Amino acid sequence: MNLPNKLTLSRILLVPLFLLLFVWNFPFHYLAAGLVFGIASFTDMLDGKIARARGLVTNLGKFMDPIADKMLTTAAFVGFLAIGKMSLWALMIILVREFVVTSVRLVAAEGGKVVAANYWGKFKTVAQYITIGYLLAVLEFCTWKDTVLSAAALPEAVFSIPLLIGQIFIWIATALTAISGFVYFWQNRSFFLEGER
Numbered sequence: 001m002n003l004p005n006k007l008t009l010s011r012i013l014l015v016p017l018f019l020l021l022f023v024w025n026f027p028f029h030y031l032a033a034g035l036v037f038g039i040a041s042f043t044d045m046l047d048g049k050i051a052r053a054r055g056l057v058t059n060l061g062k063f064m065d066p067i068a069d070k071m072l073t074t075a076a077f078v079g080f081l082a083i084g085k086m087s088l089w090a091l092m093i094i095l096v097r098e099f100v101v102t103s104v105r106l107v108a109a110e111g112g113k114v115v116a117a118n119y120w121g122k123f124k125t126v127a128q129y130i131t132i133g134y135l136l137a138v139l140e141f142c143t144w145k146d147t148v149l150s151a152a153a154l155p156e157a158v159f160s161i162p163l164l165i166g167q168i169f170i171w172i173a174t175a176l177t178a179i180s181g182f183v184y185f186w187q188n189r190s191f192f193l194e195g196e197r
Contacts, residue, residue, distance in 0.1 A: 004051035005061050007043040011068040014040040015075050022079045027147075030140035037136060040072050041129050063105075069125050070098050076132040085135065085166070090174040097181030104184060107191045118187065120180035127176045131169040138162040 001009070014036055021033035047065065051057045077094060080086035101121075142159050 001060075002051075002056045002058065003054075004047040004056050005058065005064060007047035007050070008061060008064045008068050011040045011043045011047075012064070012071055014043075015068075015071045018072070019075045019079060022076070023082070028140065028143075030136050030143060034133065034136035034140065037072070037076065037132060041133070044069060044072075044125070044129075066101075066105075066121070073125070073128045073132065074098070076136075080135060080170075083139075085139070085163070086170055087167075090170055093174050094177050097177050100181050101184050104188045104191065108188065113191075118180070118184060120176075120183045124173070124176045124180040127173040131166070131173040134169055135166045138166050 018033055018036045018040065021029055021036060044065070047061070051061055074095070077086055077091050081088065081091050141162065145154075145159055
C-alpha cells in the first residue's frame with residue numbers, strides 16, 4: 001500500500017475516534033473532536049497531492065478516498081443531528097446524494113471502470129469540511145457560556161448568532177451536495193442507459 005492510500009486509511013481510522021470525542025461529554029470535547037477532524041481533513045488534502053505529484057494515483061485510492069470522506073462527514077452530520085443542530089431534511093438530502101453517487105460507482109465498476117470524483121464533488125467536500133469545522137468551533141464556544149465566560153455576562157446573541165450562521169452554512173453545503181450529486185449522475189448517465197436503447 002503506497003503512502004497516499006495509507007493516509008486515506010488513517011482518515012478512515014480517525015472517524016471512530018472523532019465520533020467518540022464528539023459524543024463523550026467532557027471539558028473541551030468539541031475542541032478535541034475538532035482537532036481530530038482537522039487532522040483527518042488535512043490527510044484528505046495531502047493524500048491527493050502526494051498521489052498526483054509522485055504518480056501514485058491508483059484505483060484503490062480512487063475508491064477509498066471518497067469513502068473516507070463520506071465516513072468522516074456523515075459521522076459529523078449524524079452527530080449534529082443527534083444534538084439538534086442539523087435538520088433531518090438536510091441530512092436526508094446529503095445521504096440520498098451519497099447513495100446515488102455510490103450507485104453510479106457500483107454500476108461503473110461492473111463495467112470495469114472506476115469513476116473518480118469530479119470538481120463539484122470536491123467543492124461539496126470543501127463546503128462540508130468548512131461547515132463542520134465552523135460548527136465544532138461554535139459548539140465549543142457555546143460550552144464556555146456557563147463556565148469560562150460565565151462571569152462576563154455576555155448577551156445571548158453572542159451565542160445564538162454564530163449557531164444561526166452555522167445553520168446557513170449547513171444549507172449551503174447541502175445545496176452544493178445536491179448539485180454535485182445531480183452533476184455526477186448526469187455526467188455518468190451512460191452507465192444506466194446501456195441496453196435501454
